[in-house]
Amino acid sequence: MNHLFLLHEIVEYLHFQFPRASIGISGSIANNTFKESSDIDLLFVNETILNAYSISFYYKGISVSIFVFSLNFLSQNYNRILYGFHNMPSIFILQSNIIYDSTKIISVMKRYVFDILQQRKILRHLLIEELKKGISNRLETTNSNALYKKKKSLYWVCKKMIDIFFLQNYPDKVTTKKEGREPFILLKEYSPNLFLLMSDILPYKENSLDLFFKESLIKKIKEV
Numbered sequence: 731m732n733h734l735f736l737l738h739e740i741v742e743y744l745h746f747q748f749p750r751a752s753i754g755i756s757g758s759i760a761n762n763t764f765k766e767s768s769d770i771d772l773l774f775v776n777e778t779i780l781n782a783y784s785i786s787f788y789y790k791g792i793s794v795s796i797f798v799f800s801l802n803f804l805s806q807n808y809n810r811i812l813y814g815f816h817n818m819p820s821i822f823i824l825q826s827n828i829i830y831d832s833t834k835i836i837s838v839m840k841r842y843v844f845d846i847l848q849q850r851k852i853l854r855h856l857l858i859e860e861l862k863k864g865i866s867n868r869l870e871t872t873n874s875n876a877l878y879k880k881k882k883s884l885y886w887v888c889k890k891m892i893d894i895f896f897l898q899n900y901p902d903k904v905t906t907k908k909e910g911r912e913p914f915i916l917l918k919e920y921s922p923n924l925f926l927l928m929s930d931i932l933p934y935k936e937n938s939l940d941l942f943f944k945e946s947l948i949k950k951i952k953e954v
Contacts, residue, residue, distance in 0.1 A: 733759060736792055737770055744774065744796075745830055751776040752836045754826035756797075761825065769793035773826045775800065775835050782819070797822060801835070804842055811846050813857060815896035815905055815913060820847065847902060854901040861890050861897070888932060895921050 741753055757771030758764035770789075774796050782803040786795045799819055804811070811820055823843050828836050850857065865887050892913050896905070899920055909916060917925040 732790075733764055733768065733770060733792065736790055736794075740770065740772065740789065740794060741829055744772075748774075748776060750832065752831040752833060753829045754831070754836050755829060756822045756826040760827045769795060771822070772796045773822065773836065774798045775839065777833065777835065799823065799839065801839060801842065804839060808846065811843065812850050813861065813893050813897070815893060815900070815909075819843070821905065850897065851902040854897045858894050858897050861894050865890050884931070888928060891924065891928075892917070895924060 737755065737759060741755070744751065744753055752773075752775040754760075754773035754775075755771070756773055758768045759770060770792060772795070775798070779798055780800050780802040782797075782799045784795055784797045786793065788794065797819070804819070807819075820843050823836075823839050826836065826840070831837060868883055868887055895917060896913070899916070905913075914925065914928065917928065
């Protein structure tokens with residue numbers, strides 16, 4: 731109950747200070763699964779703010795996070811949402827409960843994200859082939875002796891392979907916070923070969939690059 735009381739105080743303060751801003755509540759409070767240790771997650775949208783950032787603080791002993799998004803930010807990150815698996819900002823926006831939205835901007839943002847996820851479901855086979863081509867090209871052209879460049883390619887390709895896994899198995903799914911932060915949980919259950927490959931490579935160790943950049947890996951990628 732304390733969470734709901736504090737939520738009301740924070741939301742009303744923000745509304746008083748920014749009467750034209752749109753405010754929503756997301757996270758565990760939005761879906762009524764919060765516990766005593768849960769934090770308060772707020773969505774804040776103001777037409778004068780074009781970027782995205784977050785502010786975190788403690789209020790009367792409760793952790794509070796205010797996430798600021800904009801349509802401009804979503805538009806600039808269209809491909810990241812379309813190809814990616816991470817829950818932020820997709821699930822945060824989609825599952826937010828609107829408190830104040832006089833300009834209907836949160837409603838528009840929710841529809842925008844929903845449409846991208848529908849596109850991902852419809853176009854997933856094309857997206858997967860594009861990702862595989864990108865991975866193969868990256869592996870074939872990474873010939874620098876600079877360690878940091880090889881490590882950069884290593885993590886880039888790992889991320890793209892996990893993107894492929896989610897497109898194949900969860901094209902219309904927005905991951906939970908835990909799944910987004912720990913995709914290996916789902917990899918281990920539904921793609922053991924990919925899980926074993928990632929386990930051999932990550933976290934970075936001495937033989938990671940040797941394993942990752944040999945030609946046989948390109949064949950494994952095609953089997954993902």
